[in-house]
Amino acid sequence: MSLQPVKFYQTGTFTVGNRLLAPEERSVQANMQRTNSLNSGHRACQGCGEALGARYAIDAAMNATNRQLIAANATGCLEVFSTPYPETSWQIPWIHSLFGNAAAVATGIAAAIKVKKQKGQGGDVRVVAQGGDGGTTDIGFGCLSGMFERNDDVLYICYDNGGYMNTGVQRSSATPPAARTATTMPLGPEPGNVFGQGKFVPAIAMAHEIPYVATATVADLRDLEYKVTKAMGIRGARYIHILVPCPLGWGTASHDTIRMARLAKETGIFPVFEAEYGEVKSVLAIRRPLPVEEYLRPQKRYAHLFGKSPAVATIARIQALADKNIRKYRLQARQGGH
Amino acid sequence: MDKPFAITLKPGSSLANHTGSWRTTRPEYVDRLPPCNAACPAGENIQGWLFHAESGDYEKAWHALVENNPLPAIMGRVCYHPCEGGCNRQHMDSAVGINSVERFLGDEANKHGWKFAPAAAASGRRVLVIGSGPAGLSAAYHLTRMGHKAVIYEEAPLAGGMMRFGIPKYRLPREVLDTEIQRLLDFGVELHLETKVTDVQQTMKDGFDAVFLGVGAHIAKRAYIPAGDANKVLDAVSVLRGMEDHDAPLLGRRVVVYGGGNTAIDVARTAKRLGAEESIIVYRRTRDKMPAHDFEVEEALQEGISIKWLSTITEAGMGERGDDIMVEKMALDENGFPQPTGEFERMEADSVVLALGQDADLSLLENVPGLVVDKGMIEIDAGMMTGHPGVFAGGDMAGNERTVTVAVGHGKKAARAIDAWLRGEKYAPLPKPELATFDRMNPWYYSDAPKTMRPVLDIIRRQSTFEEVLGGLDETNALFEARRCMSCGNCFECDNCYGVCPDNAVIKLGPGKRFQFNYDYCKGCGICATECPCGAIRIVAEEN
Amino acid sequence: MLKQTEGSHAVAEAVALCRPEVICAYPISPQTHIVEGLGEMVKSGDLKDCEFINVESEFAAMSVAIGSSATGARTYTATASQGLLFMVEAVYNASGLGLPIVMTVANRAIGAPINIWNDHSDSLSQRDCGWIQLFAETNQEALDLHIQAFKLAEELSLPVMVCMDGFILTHAYERVDIPTQEQVDAFLPPYEPRQVLDPAEPVSIGAMVGPEAFMEVRYLAHAKQMQALERIPQMAEEFKTVFGRAIGGLTHSYRTDDAETIVIAMGSVLGTIKDVVDEMRDAGEKIGVLGITSFRPFPIAAVAAALKNCKRFVVLEKSLAVGSGGIVATDVRMAVTGMGLKGYTVVAGLGGRAITKKSLHALFAKAGRGELEPVTFLDLDWQVVNRQLERERQTRRSGPAAESMLRDVGTVASKIA
Numbered sequence A: 001m002s003l004q005p006v007k008f009y010q011t012g013t014f015t016v017g018n019r020l021l022a023p024e025e026r027s028v029q030a031n032m033q034r035t036n037s038l039n040s041g042h043r044a045c046q047g048c049g050e051a052l053g054a055r056y057a058i059d060a061a062m063n064a065t066n067r068q069l070i071a072a073n074a075t076g077c078l079e080v081f082s083t084p085y086p087e088t089s090w091q092i093p094w095i096h097s098l099f100g101n102a103a104a105v106a107t108g109i110a111a112a113i114k115v116k117k118q119k120g121q122g123g124d125v126r127v128v129a130q131g132g133d134g135g136t137t138d139i140g141f142g143c144l145s146g147m148f149e150r151n152d153d154v155l156y157i158c159y160d161n162g163g164y165m166n167t168g169v170q171r172s173s174a175t176p177p178a179a180r181t182a183t184t185m186p187l188g189p190e191p192g193n194v195f196g197q198g199k200f201v202p203a204i205a206m207a208h209e210i211p212y213v214a215t216a217t218v219a220d221l222r223d224l225e226y227k228v229t230k231a232m233g234i235r236g237a238r239y240i241h242i243l244v245p246c247p248l249g250w251g252t253a254s255h256d257t258i259r260m261a262r263l264a265k266e267t268g269i270f271p272v273f274e275a276e277y278g279e280v281k282s283v284l285a286i287r288r289p290l291p292v293e294e295y296l297r298p299q300k301r302y303a304h305l306f307g308k309s310p311a312v313a314t315i316a317r318i319q320a321l322a323d324k325n326i327r328k329y330r331l332q333a334r335q336g337g338h
Numbered sequence B: 001m002d003k004p005f006a007i008t009l010k011p012g013s014s015l016a017n018h019t020g021s022w023r024t025t026r027p028e029y030v031d032r033l034p035p036c037n038a039a040c041p042a043g044e045n046i047q048g049w050l051f052h053a054e055s056g057d058y059e060k061a062w063h064a065l066v067e068n069n070p071l072p073a074i075m076g077r078v079c080y081h082p083c084e085g086g087c088n089r090q091h092m093d094s095a096v097g098i099n100s101v102e103r104f105l106g107d108e109a110n111k112h113g114w115k116f117a118p119a120a121a122a123s124g125r126r127v128l129v130i131g132s133g134p135a136g137l138s139a140a141y142h143l144t145r146m147g148h149k150a151v152i153y154e155e156a157p158l159a160g161g162m163m164r165f166g167i168p169k170y171r172l173p174r175e176v177l178d179t180e181i182q183r184l185l186d187f188g189v190e191l192h193l194e195t196k197v198t199d200v201q202q203t204m205k206d207g208f209d210a211v212f213l214g215v216g217a218h219i220a221k222r223a224y225i226p227a228g229d230a231n232k233v234l235d236a237v238s239v240l241r242g243m244e245d246h247d248a249p250l251l252g253r254r255v256v257v258y259g260g261g262n263t264a265i266d267v268a269r270t271a272k273r274l275g276a277e278e279s280i281i282v283y284r285r286t287r288d289k290m291p292a293h294d295f296e297v298e299e300a301l302q303e304g305i306s307i308k309w310l311s312t313i314t315e316a317g318m319g320e321r322g323d324d325i326m327v328e329k330m331a332l333d334e335n336g337f338p339q340p341t342g343e344f345e346r347m348e349a350d351s352v353v354l355a356l357g358q359d360a361d362l363s364l365l366e367n368v369p370g371l372v373v374d375k376g377m378i379e380i381d382a383g384m385m386t387g388h389p390g391v392f393a394g395g396d397m398a399g400n401e402r403t404v405t406v407a408v409g410h411g412k413k414a415a416r417a418i419d420a421w422l423r424g425e426k427y428a429p430l431p432k433p434e435l436a437t438f439d440r441m442n443p444w445y446y447s448d449a450p451k452t453m454r455p456v457l458d459i460i461r462r463q464s465t466f467e468e469v470l471g472g473l474d475e476t477n478a479l480f481e482a483r484r485c486m487s488c489g490n491c492f493e494c495d496n497c498y499g500v501c502p503d504n505a506v507i508k509l510g511p512g513k514r515f516q517f518n519y520d521y522c523k524g525c526g527i528c529a530t531e532c533p534c535g536a537i538r539i540v541a542e543e544n
Numbered sequence C: 001m002l003k004q005t006e007g008s009h010a011v012a013e014a015v016a017l018c019r020p021e022v023i024c025a026y027p028i029s030p031q032t033h034i035v036e037g038l039g040e041m042v043k044s045g046d047l048k049d050c051e052f053i054n055v056e057s058e059f060a061a062m063s064v065a066i067g068s069s070a071t072g073a074r075t076y077t078a079t080a081s082q083g084l085l086f087m088v089e090a091v092y093n094a095s096g097l098g099l100p101i102v103m104t105v106a107n108r109a110i111g112a113p114i115n116i117w118n119d120h121s122d123s124l125s126q127r128d129c130g131w132i133q134l135f136a137e138t139n140q141e142a143l144d145l146h147i148q149a150f151k152l153a154e155e156l157s158l159p160v161m162v163c164m165d166g167f168i169l170t171h172a173y174e175r176v177d178i179p180t181q182e183q184v185d186a187f188l189p190p191y192e193p194r195q196v197l198d199p200a201e202p203v204s205i206g207a208m209v210g211p212e213a214f215m216e217v218r219y220l221a222h223a224k225q226m227q228a229l230e231r232i233p234q235m236a237e238e239f240k241t242v243f244g245r246a247i248g249g250l251t252h253s254y255r256t257d258d259a260e261t262i263v264i265a266m267g268s269v270l271g272t273i274k275d276v277v278d279e280m281r282d283a284g285e286k287i288g289v290l291g292i293t294s295f296r297p298f299p300i301a302a303v304a305a306a307l308k309n310c311k312r313f314v315v316l317e318k319s320l321a322v323g324s325g326g327i328v329a330t331d332v333r334m335a336v337t338g339m340g341l342k343g344y345t346v347v348a349g350l351g352g353r354a355i356t357k358k359s360l361h362a363l364f365a366k367a368g369r370g371e372l373e374p375v376t377f378l379d380l381d382w383q384v385v386n387r388q389l390e391r392e393r394q395t396r397r398s399g400p401a402a403e404s405m406l407r408d409v410g411t412v413a414s415k416i417a
């Protein structure tokens, strides 16, 4: 007979809002008074995951800090589409310095805030640094690692769209294997990125044993907000790596941005987890397991795998990577729960 | 701040950049027709009332429900819920238990004595309603809502039609029936019992501007079965009607019911409850061909009713005591029709109850010019009007689908048509919006939640008493069940569009007010439409 | 307070008196002692309310400085040589954003070959980076210029480099007059940023600017430097009233009144040059010295005025515009355009090569006689150079470009031979 969990809210926390939940249990994005930190009028492509991810994350950080937030931004799409003279879409104190130094600029901001506070000249303002995968995993990696190592009071957010999109979709060290970019073609036998290269910065961040490292996607808003909020409640260096599909670079339909992020997570391609002081503390389990093909097929950057004779072996290698993630992070679908 | 030129900018100034000009397609909010609503013969706005039930506002939900159907407590018991058959949730786990929530709401209303919302101002027009079955009650209710005076003439001593004299109490307790009928009377419906109409045209002269016929179909169909005297051969309608009398019908130890509809099942189950040791249904086809609903067959089998498939009764009143019957085995031909096999079997039977369907008694319509009767059924147009102007009809007498729900739907539709007719207009139903099919939705967003089972009365009590078999949901369960609704095709304010737009181009208008697109900034990416769980956004090509 | 101390330490004390709020630096000789000195003061509590950050690179040092300065903190860093080059992108950025960071450059040569000794190649490589560049002649000046630098930077919202010769000044123990905190406070008001990252009044700093406004932005940067040309001498005056010392300004003339030959230089080498000039004056030569303190903005008018009455000038610089000649000389020549002066460029002291009085005597005498080549490499070991050139001429067959380059060098060499 009826053995239902009493707490059942139709869409639970899957949707952005839910009128059935108590207001304090609702998402930041559902709030009519959300900051819209990255406001309308920006010049991101239609359906840009990075624009979405940035608003999600920064609004959450604004909410968590009572709007006492400053952001440092690396060069990249996010910066270019948000602040072309004479207009900015940012509603928060924001600075763009260079491609590779966002983490260090943020360190400087945090230091200034600390002194000002110490002197009684300023309040408890918090700092976020943000950049694309290129600005994070490649050119900005030195500054990022330095910031981690010093355990500066900065939350660094990487918006990973798997390549240098702003310069026209070139390979970065976050470009996944077999994905084709403008600069993967010359290397290796296939047009896609070579297997076995690249780096997964969340794991490297964990190796710094900083207080908090997490991954998230634009498909799981509540998880993303939870992580940003949690991160803002912690002092010291924190890192959140958000998967943000890029319709332009991935060759996906503009309306599929969130779906692609969801597929990345559900196939195990992109593990969603959080770690404290170098140890994984929780994972977002797969809810509806799917083969990687479901994720690969809609993307033109993998189109070369699905020609007349599909690259079965390559797809199998990608599947093996996903399976490895599933094993390593224990992402197996769990029964029930919402 | 004395900002340096060009490198330092004023916050939020990009609002000056109207990115809406990039758009080649635009999102639009739509209300699509939920499949449950589409499937409900009473035309209930199920998604609409579940919306209120989801938030625990049962009174509002009930009010939304009774806008279309004044009998939720009854309906929540006897309706065969075709809505659930349409429910999109079945593609995920199982259909929403719409019917059980409806019953819960009906019971809540009865418990708390909720009243209908006030009717429209009196129009001064009077409409005669013949018959107080669901068709008549529904027509009378809707006419009253619209401000007309509805007067029911009912032949029987009690109102309810087949709901009282057909459907057994273990499925529809009479208090429930009485309460809902009383609410209608309190609302202003005038009821005259034991008032048989024998000549419509004559009765109309009592100052009625129009008439609605809802006389049902009460004349049992008989099959020719050669029978001796000793054998009791009865018909199902009389047996069930007899249940409402002081003395219950005497059916004996071994009862054979002939037929395969729900009525057959009801009689067989009633016989069991009356003390029959054996209650056997004889049906000429197979189980999957049986018109009775599967869940009723299932319940009957659980209660110990046995069913003889592929069998016909060829003779009754046989043997010394005259209580044997002869049954012939049938076989299905390639078209699925039963054909005699010539194989016979003798069975003992204290009584044989024929449950072979009913015909309508249309004698009161003799002499009405323009009426067309075809195969015992009165013909009506799309606006429920018969061939005679001002004479409308619905329910069992006017349709092949004979259920309480269809009757209620007919009553409503007829009331609207009568209302139009009284104003000298022709009733034109609103065009139906496109269907909210499952492929237009994004089911990802719904929490996993299997259907809540209604508590079922335990077997022993079911075999001996007329207590209600199916229980109702309690508040928690009802809420749970309501929340399983996916609000197909209709915004339920999940805030997804508001959240997922990378361009903040969705304006949230506040609770109950839904959303608006800000086309100044919408780039037409379509994410909102793709991520709308219920499919309430469509993308259309931008003109020029 | 007079004190016998190391140049680096004197500068550290001066910087500390300026109440910096964020100090971030990455070690490189010969800058290390300055930063270490500051670190000690932070540790001891002599320097309060100051964040001292050990960064992982010079690029990070400047980037941290950008962040803290933009957040309204008075920010200091120091570097040299390779370190300066490593931070170049951020150096340009700091000035582009108009952030009043003060940075000491302990001038040092740039590799390869790697060389830790003094010349001016590092800061002069940043000639056009948009920073103000002040060159100190003595440790006293180095110390005082830092105090002025903060004031200048913050008034103009421009970053300032104070350049002091590596080792020659940074590691030299000299007597300096270290001002009191009261004096510094009287001279240098608290930092009031022109633009600041503040949640109470949010702005976006660092927009992308396209062709429609980029020229204007650059012009405005230039105009700011032109303003500095006015402010720097005024500030020297103000400094004098508070501290009683004439320090700073755009240029310093020494015995130039009736000079026919004026030697122009920057930094500590001016001391040696002045000694030589004194000696030559004693010998009746009409020679004087023009020390340039402000290399950026370049004081065109002041230089022109100072050279107005001479016949010739010698720019002795510790830098080389490879393939062209002098760097400072180019600017000086521009300043005297149309004045009909004879000008000589002397590249000297690269990579710490000693600039001896003896060599200078000979050099200036030659200049006075009008015998100096337009570009001279002081004390170059021609034997070594020629041998190498000869070897390369014989073994290298690397195509037309290389060949012609060799021919060029050959021409120069043959002229000298």
Ligand SMILES: Cc1cc2nc3c(=O)[nH]c(=O)nc-3n(C[C@H](O)[C@H](O)[C@H](O)COP(=O)(O)OP(=O)(O)OC[C@H]3O[C@@H](n4cnc5c(N)ncnc54)[C@H](O)[C@@H]3O)c2cc1C
Pocket (backbone or CB within 6 Å): B078, B079, B080, B130, B131, B132, B133, B134, B135, B136, B153, B154, B155, B156, B159, B160, B161, B162, B163, B166, B167, B168, B195, B196, B197, B198, B214, B215, B216, B217, B218, B237, B240, B262, B263, B266, B361, B364, B394, B395, B396, B397, B402, B403, B404, B405, B407
């Ligand atoms: C045993 C049985 C079980 C059923 N179970 C279900 C079920 O579970 N669910 C379901 O949806 N449907 C069920 N039905 C069908 C359902 O009851 C009918 O379809 C429905 O009641 C038809 O409604 P109606 O208003 O058209 O006619 P009725 O309910 O038959 O009502 C007609 C009324 O008109 C009155 N009347 C007739 N002639 C005159 C006259 N000349 N003057 C005045 N009054 C007159 C009658 O007395 C009667 O009260 C069942 C039917 C039977 C027989």
Ligand SMILES: Cc1ncc(C[n+]2csc(CCOP(=O)(O)OP(=O)(O)O)c2C)c(N)n1
Pocket (backbone or CB within 6 Å): A050, A075, A076, A077, A078, A099, A100, A131, A132, A133, A134, A135, A136, A139, A161, A163, A164, A165, A166, A167, A172, C089
């Ligand atoms: C030092 C430097 N090198 C290169 C560039 C050119 N550049 C600007 S943005 C960019 C790519 C940015 O990629 P990523 O950080 O992944 O951000 P995305 O645009 O993909 O969001 C590059 C290569 C630069 N601006 N600065």
Ligand code: SF4
Pocket (backbone or CB within 6 Å): A043, A044, A045, A046, A047, A048, A049, A050, A051, A077, A078, A081, A161, A165, A166, A245, A246, A247, A248, A249
């Ligand atoms: S290129 Fe990709 S990341 Fe950049 S604006 Fe377009 S969609 Fe966004």
Ligand code: SF4
Pocket (backbone or CB within 6 Å): A047, B026, B027, B500, B501, B502, B503, B504, B505, B506, B517, B521, B522, B523, B524, B525, B526, B527, B528, B529
């Ligand atoms: S998500 Fe936003 S930009 Fe995209 S179609 Fe919907 S309203 Fe327009």
Ligand SMILES: [Mg+2]
Pocket (backbone or CB within 6 Å): A132, A133, A134, A159, A160, A161, A162, A163, A164, A165, A172
């Ligand atoms: Mg990228």
